[in-house]
Amino acid sequence: MDETDVRDVTGLYREFGDARLPPGQREVERFPVLSMGGTPNWDPERWRFDVDGAVETPRSFTWDEFRDLPSETQRQDFHCVTGWSTFDCEFTGVSATTLLDAVGVESDAVHVMFHALDGYTTDLPLDAVARDEVLFAWGYDGDALPREHGGPLRVVTPHKYAYKGAKWVDGVTLLTEPERGYWEQRGYSVSANPWAEERYS
Numbered sequence: 617m618d619e620t621d622v623r624d625v626t627g628l629y630r631e632f633g634d635a636r637l638p639p640g641q642r643e644v645e646r647f648p649v650l651s652m653g654g655t656p657n658w659d660p661e662r663w664r665f666d667v668d669g670a671v672e673t674p675r676s677f678t679w680d681e682f683r684d685l686p687s688e689t690q691r692q693d694f695h696c697v698t699g700w701s702t703f704d705c706e707f708t709g710v711s712a713t714t715l716l717d718a719v720g721v722e723s724d725a726v727h728v729m730f731h732a733l734d735g736y737t738t739d740l741p742l743d744a745v746a747r748d749e750v751l752f753a754w755g756y757d758g759d760a761l762p763r764e765h766g767g768p769l770r771v772v773t774p775h776k777y778a779y780k781g782a783k784w785v786d787g788v789t790l791l792t793e794p795e796r797g798y799w800e801q802r803g804y805s806v807s808a809n810p811w812a813e814e815r816y817s
């Protein structure tokens with residue numbers, strides 16, 4: 617990919633802290649795989665990506681329809697709550713702002729739940745989701761996103777610990793009251809700001 621097509625958002629840490637590497641993290645060279653279970657199967661013909669809840673136009677995208685949404689490539693850092701960070705990942709996909717604009721968020725929406733093919737869920741406040749740097753990514757470093765990293769489609773949240781980025785994502789629900797996702801029900805932070813070390817709640 618042409619360098620000029622990549623938007624570098626690795627400087628977003630300045631919004632949250634002084635150092636690119638958040639406190640208590642160590643940088644790793646390779647991109648580890650961390651999943652609670654196995655890599656789920658997906659069927660491109662039957663796969664649907666559902667956006668529902670407090671939205672003006674609930675949508676159920678086929679794979680082709682989702683791929684037709686405007687997309688971009690960003691260079692991002694990735695911070696796992698277990699203590700490793702990897703820098704300069706190039707993800708290609710649809711930004712959350714693009715997706716939310718496509719469905720129209722209702723005025724009483726305050727929170728978002730992400731759903732995934734492996735049964736994983738994770739939640740964030742709407743204002744933490746409605747950012748250009750939150751990507752629904754299908755590409756990684758110029759190739760299709762590897763299946764173990766969440767292909768065909770995953771969320772990446774460079775401003776949050778990476779458990780906020782659902783791999784194998786297949787749905788998003790806009791909520792009028794907060795609900796807790798898989799790790800959030802098990803004591804992990806809802807807000808998950810790495811520069812404030814919000815690991816547990």
Ligand SMILES: Nc1nc2c(c(=O)[nH]1)N[C@H]1C(S)=C(S)[C@@H](COP(=O)(O)O)O[C@H]1N2
Nearest residue numbers: 648649650651652696732736765779782783
């Ligand atoms: N569906 C799903 N998404 C998930 C997970 C998971 O187990 N299932 N693990 C989370 C955690 S804790 C991290 S650190 C990242 C790991 O992404 P990676 O395996 O691509 O490094 O995915 C997050 N998203």
Ligand SMILES: [Mo]
Nearest residue numbers: 696697698779
């Ligand atoms: Mo993680």
